[in-house]
Amino acid sequence: xxxxxxxxxxxxxxxxxxxxxxxxxxxxxxxxxxxxxxxxxxxxxxxxxxxxxxxxxxxxxxxxxxxxxxxxxxxxxxxxxxxxxxxxxxxxxxxxxxxxxxxxxxxxxxxxxxxxxxxxxxxxxxxxxxxxxxxxxxxxxxxxxxxxxxxxxxxxxxxxxxxxxxxxxxxxxxxxxxxxxxxxxxxxxxxxxxxxxxxxxxxxxxxxxxxxxxxxxx
Amino acid sequence: xxxxxxxxxxxxxxxxxxxxxxxxxxxxxxxxxxxxxxxxxxxxxxxxxxxxxxxxxxxxxxxxxxxxxxxxxxxxxxxxxxxxxxxxxxxxxxxxxxxxxxxxxxxxxxxxxxxxxxxxxxxxxxxxxxxxxxxxxxxxxxxxxxxxxxxxxxxxxxxxxxxxxxxxxxxxxxxxxxxxxxxxxxxxxxxxxxxxxxxxxxxxxxxxxxxxxxxxxxxxxxxxxxxxxxxxxxxxxxxxxxxxxxxxxxxxxxxxxxxxxxxxxxxxxxxxxxxxxxxxxxxxxxxxxxxxxxxxxxxxxxxxxxxxxxxxxxxxxxxxxxxxxxxxxxxxxxxxxxxxxxxxxxxxxxxxxxxxxxxxxxxxxxxxxxxxxxxxxxxxxxxxxxxxxxxxxxxxxxxxxxxxxxxxxxxxxxxxxxxxxxxxxxxxxxxxxxxxxxxxxxxxxxxxxxxxxxxxxxxxxxxxxxxxxxxxxxxxxxxxxxxxxxxxxxxxxxxxxxxxxxxxxxxxxxxxxxxxxxxxxxxxxxxxxxxxxxxxxxxxxxxxxxxxxxxxxxxxxxxxxxxxxxxxxxxxxxxxxxxxxxxxxxxxxxxxxxxxxxxxxxxxxxxxxxxxxxxxxxxxxxxx
Numbered sequence: 001x002x003x004x005x006x007x008x009x010x011x012x013x014x015x016x017x018x019x020x021x022x023x024x025x026x027x028x029x030x031x032x033x034x035x036x037x038x039x040x041x042x043x044x045x046x047x048x049x050x051x052x053x054x055x056x057x058x059x060x061x062x063x064x065x066x067x068x069x070x071x072x073x074x075x076x077x078x079x080x081x082x083x084x085x086x087x088x089x090x091x092x093x094x095x096x097x098x099x100x101x102x103x104x105x106x107x108x109x110x111x112x113x114x115x116x117x118x119x120x121x122x123x124x125x126x127x128x129x130x131x132x133x134x135x136x137x138x139x140x141x142x143x144x145x146x147x148x149x150x151x152x153x154x155x156x157x158x159x160x161x162x163x164x165x166x167x168x169x170x171x172x173x174x175x176x177x178x179x180x181x182x183x184x185x186x187x188x189x190x191x192x193x194x195x196x197x198x199x200x201x202x203x204x205x206x207x208x209x210x211x212x213x214x215x216x217x218x
Numbered sequence: 219x220x221x222x223x224x225x226x227x228x229x230x231x232x233x234x235x236x237x238x239x240x241x242x243x244x245x246x247x248x249x250x251x252x253x254x255x256x257x258x259x260x261x262x263x264x265x266x267x268x269x270x271x272x273x274x275x276x277x278x279x280x281x282x283x284x285x286x287x288x289x290x291x292x293x294x295x296x297x298x299x300x301x302x303x304x305x306x307x308x309x310x311x312x313x314x315x316x317x318x319x320x321x322x323x324x325x326x327x328x329x330x331x332x333x334x335x336x337x338x339x340x341x342x343x344x345x346x347x348x349x350x351x352x353x354x355x356x357x358x359x360x361x362x363x364x365x366x367x368x369x370x371x372x373x374x375x376x377x378x379x380x381x382x383x384x385x386x387x388x389x390x391x392x393x394x395x396x397x398x399x400x401x402x403x404x405x406x407x408x409x410x411x412x413x414x415x416x417x418x419x420x421x422x423x424x425x426x427x428x429x430x431x432x433x434x435x436x437x438x439x440x441x442x443x444x445x446x447x448x449x450x451x452x453x454x455x456x457x458x459x460x461x462x463x464x465x466x467x468x469x470x471x472x473x474x475x476x477x478x479x480x481x482x483x484x485x486x487x488x489x490x491x492x493x494x495x496x497x498x499x500x501x502x503x504x505x506x507x508x509x510x511x512x513x514x515x516x517x518x519x520x521x522x523x524x525x526x527x528x529x530x531x532x533x534x535x536x537x538x539x540x541x542x543x544x545x546x547x548x549x550x551x552x553x554x555x556x557x558x559x560x561x562x563x564x565x566x567x568x569x570x571x572x573x574x575x576x577x578x579x580x581x582x583x584x585x586x587x588x589x590x591x592x593x594x595x596x597x598x599x600x601x602x603x604x605x606x607x608x609x610x611x612x613x614x615x616x617x618x619x620x621x622x623x624x625x626x627x628x629x630x631x632x633x634x635x636x637x638x639x640x641x642x643x644x645x646x647x648x649x650x651x652x653x654x655x656x657x658x659x660x661x662x663x664x665x666x667x668x669x670x671x672x673x674x675x676x677x678x679x680x681x682x683x684x685x686x687x688x689x690x691x692x693x694x695x696x697x698x699x700x701x702x703x704x705x706x707x708x709x710x711x712x713x714x715x716x717x718x719x720x721x722x723x724x725x726x727x728x729x730x731x732x733x734x735x736x737x738x739x740x741x742x743x744x745x746x747x748x749x750x751x752x753x754x755x756x757x758x759x760x761x762x763x764x765x766x767x768x769x770x771x772x773x774x775x776x777x778x779x780x781x782x783x784x785x786x787x788x789x790x791x792x793x794x795x796x797x798x799x800x801x802x803x804x805x806x807x808x809x810x811x812x813x814x815x816x817x818x819x820x821x822x823x824x825x826x827x828x829x830x831x832x833x834x835x836x837x838x839x840x841x842x
Contacts, residue, residue, distance in 0.1 A: 012575065019383075027385045034350075034383065034384045046570060060459045098804075100792075105614045109568060176763065
């Protein structure tokens with residue numbers, strides 16, 4: 001089994017930080033993981049995709065088209081841009097309720113509802129989360145990535161990889177106000193995923209056939 | 219561990235005592251991670267001024283008996299190609315590992331040249347790992363190999379390997395030798411008569427090397443079947459995963475290669491036993507393919523052979539390319555798409571090219587230059603260079619008409635000035651200027667060439683991840699600092715002015731003066747625009763625990779002109795449906811540059827009490 005995750009968004013949203021912690025903690029939980037990053041331009045406001053692959057049968061760093069189990073979109077337009085990685089039969093799209101306008105003169109951005117409709121039509125299940133809003137509320141305006149990290153960690157724990165402690169230790173800016181905010185935002189992400197997993201356990205969420213307890217356990 | 223970190227670790231386990239590099243994506247993290255441990259281990263590690271110098275620093279260590287590494291991106295090896303060729307002639311006394319990080323698909327480069335061909339060109343063996351874990355082992359092995367054959371070796375990595383994190387098993391780091399001894403030998407003095415002898419000695423070493431690669435443990439035959447796939451480097455990872463997945467049936471034999479050049483002949487012949495068809499999979503150029511074809515001809519073997527005809531030439535490997543090629547190979551026809559997503563709702567997504575960060579000193583600079591050129595209706599050519607500022611080529615600034623290579627801005631400006639009647643601007647960053655910008659500026663002084671050179675001095679090599687440049691002041695870099703204006707004056711430039719790019723009036727006035735000076739005096743004029751890279755300034759501010767001010771738009775004043783979000787184009791400013799500007803608190807870094815461009819002064823700090831004024835003065839120190 002290989003769990004394929006793509007994390008997409010805009011350079012500067014902390015996508016590398018999120019993916020780095022996720023990959024490292026998956027390895028510490030005893031499973032093979034590869035994280036393929038985009039560098040150079042990635043902090044310069046461009047479109048960014050990071051591939052995270054977890055499972056002992058993984059060899060190649062990138063996710064095959066239409067084979068992402070999970071897409072995490074820190075920004076909606078970017079979520080819509082990378083829909084060729086998701087699959088309407090099994091993909092879970094976790095979308096931050098945030099649209100960032102590309103700063104090119106005269107750019108027309110589609111309506112939020114239109115973007116969301118496109119994402120929904122390509123995914124088996126789409127969950128919209130207020131990661132940015134929560135991050136601002138909890139004290140780190142640039143902390144939406146911590147929310148998404150929390151969401152993914154709870155998901156991977158459900159699949160059998162204990163990694164919450166490892167991640168908590170690795171959150172950026174420890175022992176500062178920013179670090180405290182990060183922990184709080186991370187926990188909000190965990191909670192949000194718990195709500196989804198409750199639905200799975202109760203048999204109410206049936207769109208994700210791969211989302212089974214202990215799937216990634218050795 | 220990141221692939222590049224794994225390479226650094228492998229070098230230490232291989233006994234490396236010295237490393238040098240010039241930063242370049244995707245190679246930068248190799249020496250970056252070595253710098254972090256240099257004091258602890260007592261080794262010498264430096265960012266050099268360019269790849270040629272880095273190469274020579276590292277080469278000198280190797281011929282003095284200190285195991286060394288030099289790292290660079292693929293195009294960096296073009297800069298270092300001169301000493302590269304010579305190093306194969308002289309050979310080395312101790313390990314010399316040349317890491318070239320190639321960039322298939324050009325994620326962050328001007329081309330996707332395949333540097334395995336430098337191995338062919340220079341008679342240097344090439345090693346190529348398939349994942350981060352192997353990169354560590356292979357780098358360590360490359361040190362042993364180089365030491366054994368007394369010859370430089372190339373370790374070729376690619377973006378997907380350098381920038382992929384994966385599990386790496388750590389070994390032990392031996393005692394590292396950092397002091398050498400130089401033994402005088404004619405071999406190191408490449409006068410024609412010595413070089414001829416070196417050439418012959420090199421060919422003898424090469425014979426030994428072509429034999430040695432047969433016993434490199436990273437080359438191996440896997441599985442058994444009538445179909446043989448020869449896969450080199452990261453292509454192996456894709457082939458392996460596709461074969462293991464069972465999507466392409468069974469009966470596959472794989473020859474995994476970690477030495478694409480020279481190809482291990484004996485191992486290849488063994489792999490070919492009872493094989494009907496061969497497919498060669500490698501990224502970019504058909505290096506292994508041509509080698510294998512030559513060997514088959516020499517050995518008199520006829521077998522059906524495919525490679526680039528099924529895989530295709532440009533860009534990085536993908537699951538889809540491998541799957542399609544393997545299907546074509548076995549079934550002779552293209553397969554149907556792996557999964558058919560019922561592509562509903564095809565939404566046109568506006569492009570999002572990278573852009574200047576909020577707070578970037580280059581935004582007000584390019585905004586002002588653009589406005590100045592438009593207003594004056596000047597005919598101009600803007601010769602650009604390699605760095606973040608290349609992004610000014612994009613709208614709304616449209617400022618950089620030629621970008622070809624490091625230092626190319628001033629070089630091509632020299633030529634344009636002699637054949638065009640336009641104003642010639644050369645735009646170059648501090649690190650790039652020190653890299654290869656100095657000789658063409660000397661050329662302009664020497665020949666009295668009227669050009670205006672704008673050196674963007676953010677005191678750091680920004681695009682590649684904030685490595686220090688000779689222009690970096692203060693902690694974090696070496697203590698020494700080379701002021702750009704002194705260098706430029708020393709070269710004989712008479713017009714040199716240092717400006718703050720955040721001061722739009724100063725930018726415009728100075729540009730005007732420089733253009734007049736260059737045209738009247740028929741000589742180059744240089745403007746140094748100095749303000750720290752926003753990312754590094756913000757990092758220091760964050761470390762100091764200073765809260766950044768937020769800015770807002772007074773909506774009652776906003777006239778919906780769009781100057782701030784269309785012409786100035788800060789990503790933190792966006793229009794609402796009516797066209798009024800808003801500032802996104804998630805993106806705003808409180809630099810305040812936008813307050814200057816609003817024609818009705820509608821942009822202001824959220825908190826403009828006295829505390830803000832005090833804080834502003836304090837914050838400004840971090841930017842200057």
